[in-house]
Amino acid sequence: MRSPKFPVTDDHIHIDPANGRGIEAAKDFLRAGGTHLFLVSKPSWSLSVHPASGADYTRVFDETIHVAEMIRATGLVVFPVLGVHPAEISRLSERMTLADAAMVMKDGLDAAAAYVREGKAVALKSGRPHYEVTPEVLTASNDVLAHALDLAAECRCALQIHAETGPCADVAGMAARAGVPVDRVVKHYGSPDTPLHPSLIAKHEAIADLAREHRPFTMESDYMDENSRPGAVTGPKSVPRYTLRLLESGRISVEDCYRIHGETIQKVYGVTVEIG
Ligand SMILES: [Zn+2]
Numbered sequence: 501m502r503s504p505k506f507p508v509t510d511d512h513i514h515i516d517p518a519n520g521r522g523i524e525a526a527k528d529f530l531r532a533g534g535t536h537l538f539l540v541s542k543p544s545w546s547l548s549v550h551p552a553s554g555a556d557y558t559r560v561f562d563e564t565i566h567v568a569e570m571i572r573a574t575g576l577v578v579f580p581v582l583g584v585h586p587a588e589i590s591r592l593s594e595r596m597t598l599a600d601a602a603m604v605m606k607d608g609l610d611a612a613a614a615y616v617r618e619g620k621a622v623a624l625k626s627g628r629p630h631y632e633v634t635p636e637v638l639t640a641s642n643d644v645l646a647h648a649l650d651l652a653a654e655c656r657c658a659l660q661i662h663a664e665t666g667p668c669a670d671v672a673g674m675a676a677r678a679g680v681p682v683d684r685v686v687k688h689y690g691s692p693d694t695p696l697h698p699s700l701i702a703k704h705e706a707i708a709d710l711a712r713e714h715r716p717f718t719m720e721s722d723y724m725d726e727n728s729r730p731g732a733v734t735g736p737k738s739v740p741r742y743t744l745r746l747l748e749s750g751r752i753s754v755e756d757c758y759r760i761h762g763e764t765i766q767k768v769y770g771v772t773v774e775i776g
Pocket residue numbers: 512513514540722
């Protein structure tokens with residue numbers, strides 16, 4: 501077992517004992533050198549929850565909090581991130597009007613914000629569809645995203661967004677209007693060209709260069725933990741694995757590791773990252 505003297509943080513991972521490897525995947529992360537992880541709630545449908553109201557999302561959130569507790573028993577530090585997946589708009593609007601779908605999603609985000617206020621979760625998650633949608637769906641999705649930003653401002657917490665590939669430059673303006681610092685809006689699966697805070701997939705080729713420039717970014721696996729899609733994603737070990745690989749090859753320093761996995765995480769999410 502490798503035990504680095506610095507934190508190794510995955511800021512976007514899913515662990516799903518019902519549909520995936522569950523705690524075994526978290527143990528893989530730990531054994532590979534991982535220390536802290538941001539456990540992101542899964543889309544409602546992946547837990548067979550079909551929300552008719554915002555309150556129905558609490559089943560998804562309670563499950564995430566329960567899984568977080570299970571993972572903590574391994575010794576890992578777990579920060580839950582709760583929210584409503586942007587693709588829910590397409591699923592929900594098969595069963596209800598677009599306006600109602602947006603309302604259910606906003607109410608679901610309100611429910612998530614209650615967990616942040618209670619200290620059970622550290623951040624919210626929202627976004628807009630990363631796939632082609634009609635202008636009406638895009639408008640409704642931006643409305644939901646604006647609501648998530650308002651909640652992040654109220655709760656003084658970070659917001660992870662799942663959105664289309666690219667910089668999402670307009671979201672910086674939306675964040676400013678809501679009063680959320682742009683460096684607390686985390687672009688999940690981000691790229692260096694975003695004005696938001698980029699969370700880079702662990703194997704992103706720009707990591708060593710950005711570290712050298714002291715550009716703030718964090719790292720994620722976006723591991724989905726679904727046995728039905730084993731090859732669909734990077735594995736749970738990818739953040740520690742790529743970090744240690746870059747360190748061992750001399751492309752990043754131990755100081756860089758502290759900055760990426762400790763200091764930057766603390767600044768963006770307002771959590772304490774201790775190690776040692
Ligand atoms: Zn994800």
